[in-house]
Each structure stands twice: as C-alpha cells, then as structure tokens.
Amino acid sequence: MPNTALPGETPRPDPLDGTASSSSPSTAPAELTDAQKAAITGLFGSIDTIATELGDLFAAAGHELALVGGPVRDALLGREVHDLDLTTDAVPQTILKLIDGWADAVWTVGIDFGTVGLRKGGYQLEITTYRSESYQPKSRKPEVDYGSSLYEDLVRRDFTVNAMAVHLPGREFIDPFGGLSDLRERRLRTPGRPEDSFSDDPLRIMRAIRFAAQLGFTLAPEVKAAAADMADRLRIVSAERIRDELTKLMVSPDPRVGIEHMVDLGIASCVLPEIPKLRLEIDEHHRHKDVYEHSLTVLDQAIDLEKQRDMKPDLVLRLAALLHDVGKPKTRAFESGGRVTFHHHEVVGASMTKSRLSALRFSKDVVADVSRLVALHLRFHGYGKGEWTDSAVRRYARDAGHLLERLHVLTRADCTTRNRRKAAALSRAYDDIEHRIERLAEEEELNKIRPDLDGNEIQEILGIKPGPMIGKAYRYMLELRLEHGPMDKADAIAELRKWAEEQGEL
Template sequence: MSEASTPSAADSSPSSSHRELTAAQRNAVAELLRVSPVADELGRRFARAGHELHLVGGSVRDALLGRLGDDLDFCTDAHPDQTLRIIKGWAESIWETGREFGTIGAQRDGLRLEITTFRAEAYDQVSRNPVVEYGTNLADDLKRRDFTVNAMAVSLPDHRFTDPYGGLADLAARLIRTPGTPRESFGDDPLRMLRAARFAAQLRFAVHPDVREAMEKMATDLDRITAERIRDEFTKLLCGADPITGLRLLVDTGLADRFLPELSGLKLEIDEHAQHKDVYEHTLTVVSNAVSLEEDGPDFVLRMSALMHDVGKPATKAVGPDGRVSFHHHEVVGARLTKQRMKAMRYPKDVTAQVVGLVGLHLRFYGYGRGEWTDSAVRRYVTDAGDLLPRLHKLTRSDCTTRNRRKAAALAADYDALEQRIARIAAEEDLARVRPDLDGNAIMELLGVPPGPIVGRAWKHLKDVRLERGPLDRDEAEAELLRWARAEGLVD
C-alpha cells in the first residue's frame, strides 16, 4: 500500500491535530503493508467474482493507531454462500459459526479473517438480541456502526479510503462519537453504551458530551441486553489499559446500576460523626494498584477480586457508641454477594470460584503484624489460598491504600515478612502439597476399616494435625491416628 492511497488530512496547518493525523497515516501504511499481501489477494478474488471487499471497523482503527493484530475484519456485498465459494480452496481453514449474522471466518498465512455481508442491524425495541438484515452498500453499513472511529473503510484491492463521519479526526482527537445521533445509535443496540465505556478504558479515549448525555438518559435500555453480552463487554472494559476511567463512566452514567449495582453501592455516606474511608474511591485505588502488580498482561480474576473485595461493607456497616465505624465480617458477606453477582452475569463457575475465594480471603493477613501468627496459621493461610496464593499476595498488597506513610511502610514490611516466612516453611515442608502423613490405604490398614466416611474423617484429622504441628514421622503419625480413633470409640 502506498502512502498516497492512505487517508489525507483536510487541514494542512501545522497544528497538533494535523501532526496526529499524519502520524496515523504513517501507522496505517506500516500496518497495512504487513497484511496487504493476503488482504489484496482476497480483494482481487472478490473483484473477479463481481463483488466488493472492504477492510473495516476495528481493523482500520487499529491500523491507524499502529496496533493492528492478526485478526482482520472485512465487509462485502457478497452473501455468505457466495463468500464461501470465493474463498474455498484459497483459505487454509474456514468456519461458519457466525453465519447466522452473515459472517464467514477464514485463516490464511497466520491471519484470521472475518468476512461479513453488508448489514442493516437493529433492535425491535423489545427483543434482547439484534435482528440482522443484509444491506446493499458500504455507506449504509458504515452508518450503522457504533462509533465514528469504527466507521472507516479501506477498499480492496485499490486501497480507497472511506471516512464519511470524520472518524480519522476523532481518532486524532481521541474522541468517542457516534456516526448518527447517540439516541438513534443506542436505540438500535443499547450495548453500545457499555461499549463506549469499554473503549474509554481500552483506548484511553474521551466520550463526547452528547454520547455521555445519551448514556445517562438511556441507561435503563441496557436491560434489553442479555447477561452474556453485557458480561463480555464488561470483561473487556475491566481488562482495558485504563479500567478506572471506564468504571467511573459506568457509575456516573447509571449504567453500573443496571448490571453491577454493588459498585455504585460502595458510595457510602460519610459524615462528621462517623468518619471512614471513602469505600468507592478506595476500591478504584485497589483496582489501580492491582493492575500495577500484574506481570503477564491483564488478569481478570485479580482485577475483579480487587473490584469486589469490599462490596460487603454497605451491608455490614455499623457505628459504635464511640462513633467509630466498623464492617465486621464484610469479607464473608462480600464473598456471598460476589458469587451471586457473577452468577447473574453468567461467568463460568471456575472463574467465579476464584474471585469469590480471593474476596473471602482478602482480610486474613491483617493481624499478622501483631505477632499472633504461629507456623500453623501460616500453613493454613497457604493451604486455604491454594493456587490463589500469588494473586492473594497481590490483592492484599493492593488493599493497602493508607496515606499514612509510616503505616503503609509497616504493612508492606509485615507482608514482606509473611512472604519470607511462607518461603521458609514451604522450603522445609513443601507446603504446595500438604497432605496427611498417612494416606487412605495406610489408615484403612491400621484401623482395620473399609473405604467410607471413617477414612475421610481420619484423613481430615491427620491433615489438621499436619497443619498444626508440621510433618510427622511414620511412628508419630500412626500414634496420632490411634489416639484419635480411641477418642472416637473406633478402637479399644
């Protein structure tokens, strides 16, 4: 692709916006040159068959941002059956999972291609899923798209650039705006309101005031969208580069109240007689802290745990005779509320269990600095956390948001000491595989019992002893088992 074929800026003045547009052009050249052998070849195949093909949506946007990946989105006037005939024998693999929406998927030279028939997609204002009708031209297809930065196209194979709604200028201004009026756009697909917040989090873009106003007025329309679609958008938002901006937008526009009311509920009233930390602001800080501790990209489980760790506080808030505020057992209540909310949002059971586990454990560390923890308590901390321990370390550290530097330093030092102690005991006792010192077979042989509940009870007792006292040798373990069995009336 030559630079002359890429978008040109309308304003030739040496302004910041013009410089950003020029940079976007250069990004597009570099990114599209990389994929053009496959894209142009595909375009020629469609042209020979008498059909149009255009690179569209997020692919054009990301190319202009210099972050185009290996997933390319195309639109065409060809219907799915026609698309299949065109790519058959050329694509290395083909899938039809999106066929009901007019989309055919293919792979070629390491690139994943999604080719969608021009669409005129709208809601009937009652149903919870989009009604898809095929369109007839590129202009109408671009008009129905969510935002101007996603309503640009590069035609193939001639590389003609189409930008009818000023998406390039909005991209340079880092602005989220709709091609038509926000009310029309959100009326067609209310999920776009949530998507606006997601793009604010992912791309660090600002939301146009008209878009924001429509989000506030139409927030209740989100109730027409299925939990699964909301879940997927919210997950992308939370895993964005700047989730805090997206989360604030959800709360400020009232969108959060439609599917995650616990977040808005953290805005507890603070008065001069019952001072306590602003739980909402504290929570956003904890999320931000957790993001900073990630090592291998976005960790949804960690971020969601940080977001939900204090949702039990509103229900457990109490003011004592001295005016001090307490939230006793808010981690227990929070774990229950988290499970209920994630179930309602249709998160997988294993993901929900991990987040719930972290919320329930996040307070366990406090009190360690008072010197009350025995080695047994450390073993239980590690065993209860299990595979969640690395995330629990990060969540606990993230939860320290005090502005008192001395207190913050003391908490950090305490947790450093706990991690060192865990490492020492783990090296000595292999905490990752804490098991009773006798297995089930040994228990049955020593007690002379068959498989059944007695073996399970004995196994649990020996594990508790193992956690309390550390490893036992064979003789000690057998003696402990017999002592327990006599106390239970199982042996003489």
C-alpha cells in the same frame, strides 16, 4: 499498555496532520496527504498478498470488498493488528463460493448474522455482508438486515473511529464521518445520532465505556448524554455479551476510567449494581472519602503491583480488587461513640460476588476464584507483628491454594492509608509473611502438604472398612500436620490410635 500513539506523535510522519477526510455522506476516497497515504499503505504489511488476492476475487465477480472497522482504527493508532474484518455487498452464500478453494479453512457459525469466517496464511478473517442490526424494544437478539452500499453499512456502525474503511483491491481510504479527525482528538462519537446508534444495539453503551478505558478516548458530550438516558436499555442485552465487554474493560490499561463512567452515567446500576452502592459508605477506619473511592484505589494499586511483579493483566485479581468490599453496605452497623463497623463483610461480600458474577455468566472457575479472594482478603489483618505460629502461616497458604500470589497482591493493594508509618508497618508485616511462606515451602513443600498417613494406611492401622470414618481420620491427621509440621511414622500412628480411641473406634 498497548501503543495507542498516533503516527504523528512519534518521529515518523504524521498521517493525521493536514486535511481531514470528508464528513459528507459519500464513500468517495478522502483527500489524503502523502503521509496519510503511507499510513494506509502500512495497514497491509504482511497481509498485502492476502488483501490483493481476496480483493481481486471479489472484483472479478462484480462485488465490492473493504477492510473495515477495528483493523483500520488500530493500524492508524499504531497498534498491532491480528484479525481482519471485511465487509461486502455479496451475500453469505456468494462469499462461500468466492473463497472456496482459496481459504485454508472456513467456518459458518455466524452465517445467520451475515458473517463468514476463514483462515488464510496464519490470519483469521471475517467477511460480513453489508448490514444493519437493530433490537426491538423487548428483544435480547438483534434483527439483521442486509444493506446495499458501504455507506449504509458504515453509518450503522458504532463509532466514527470504527466507520473508516479501505476499499479492496484499489486501497482507497473511505472516511465519511470524520473518524480520522476523532482518532486525532482521542474522541468517541457516533456516525449518526448516538440515540439511534444505542437503540440499534444497546451494548454499544458498554463498548463506549470500554474504549475509554482501553484506548484512552474521551466521550463526546452527546454520547455521554445518550448513554445516561438509555442505560436501562442494557437490560435487554444478553448477560454473555455484557460479560465479554466487562471483561475487556477490566483487563484494559485503565479500568478505573471505565468504572467511573459506568457509575457516573448510571450504567453500573444495570451491570454491577453493587458498585454505586459503595458510595458514601464510610469505612471503619474513617480514612477514605467512601468505600467506592477506596475500592477504585485498591484496583489501581493492584494493577501497579501486577506490573511490578511482571504479571499479565489478571481478570480474577482485578475483579476481586473492585469487589472486595461489596459486602460493607449490607453489614454496616453503628456502635456507641459513633463508631461504624462492617463485621463479616468479607463473608457477605463473597456471597454477593458469587451471585453477581454467576448472573453475568462468568465461568465457574472465575466465579469461584474471585469469590474466594473476597472471602480471604481480611485474613492477613490478624497477623499483627508476626505473632502467627508456623501452623497459622501454613493454613493461610493452604487456604489460598493456587490463589496465593493473587492474595498477596490483593492484600498489599488493600492498604490505602495515608499514614506513612502505618503503611510501612503493614508492608513490613506482609514482607515477613511472604518470606515465612517461602521458607516453609522450601522446607516442607507447602503446596503439597498431605497428612503423614494416607487413606490406605489409616484403614490398615485402624482395621476398619472404607467409609466416612476414613475421611474424618484423614482430616484429623491433616490438621495435626498443619499444626505441628511433619511427624515421624511412629508418632503419627500413635496420634491416630489415640484419636480413634477417643472416637470409640478402637
């Protein structure tokens, strides 16, 4: 989990104690305590030379320049700063002239939006002309207007904690909207009315949810209310931008918080409509309040298992944990005696997952992997007390392929029963199958299983030309390999000839 402790919450001096910065509409330097000044100075560290040189370049040309947004926020939170965002009154063409010969590399892919990217001394920087973005009611692309002052730029930013700046080269700290105080309170507010902020860029609704999960912030009441009222505006935002915010949310320290906000505020209906539909869908074991709560618990337990297994935050695994039961509402059936069933919900759920993630423009690999995990998540429940043959274990591992480790985690996480005896039995059973897979892998190189005869050998033995029959024979020999393990060459040839005779090929 990233270090989001403010300086005052460690033994070092607390720059957030003392007078808060002015919340009046002015970019005059805020009154800072000595500790706060030290924290601002600490923003720079290894970028001191870069910041000074760049600030001097712009000042000499009569232009303003300020470090702004995420880097300022993250430094005050004690989080590591990697990339630098700056803002200026200079237009993009002027920016290009000023950094010509100074930057190690320059790119202009964002120049239509007023942004020039560059690399200097191992750091990536983006310099953006003072601007505001807004969407027309039915537009999916923002309209960008250049501003003339830093205040105009800051007031149109998403949240107060991102509307703080440090002026260069003088290093004055600028906080016109009380962002420093909001950092201290772990509170998310907007510089102006949240309705105006969300109207300017509806994606900010998703960003608010993501910050809650990523940084542990609470949403101010007016922010919650505006997000709920304006959630439908997210439909004009491109799927790619929604996907990127959802990805950041899912790999955050506490994605459950974000998902709950999305559902409670009606945002999920525009992004992941399958999730709120899980509410009140009592599962077949009658052990959970509803499938929605069960799915969030599985997500939490998958994250715990990630940590236990020294895995990095895994987008594919977490999406699979969240979506593994999305097929239940469509497959719910009532049987005699009041029993509720969800037959084949894993098959239906895999199809639904594929459709939803594709609509959100996730990569083909992510779509395929998450859908496959959803399809496989019930496979283990036929294992019982270890009655599976070695061939069944081989198939389980082979079907999972490169997703085997994730399937292990997902299957274990899917056990949310409060019956300790049952939970212990399931855990022992999965310990057993994992051990058997490891043993078979050592003995047979399970992940490299091939038939005992390859395609060329099959063609030569049967005396047939390349064609569909070679593939059919290959698959038959693979099934024999999975069922019985390795065979010697003579037995494999005999089995192949016997099969070919039954097919009328000999």
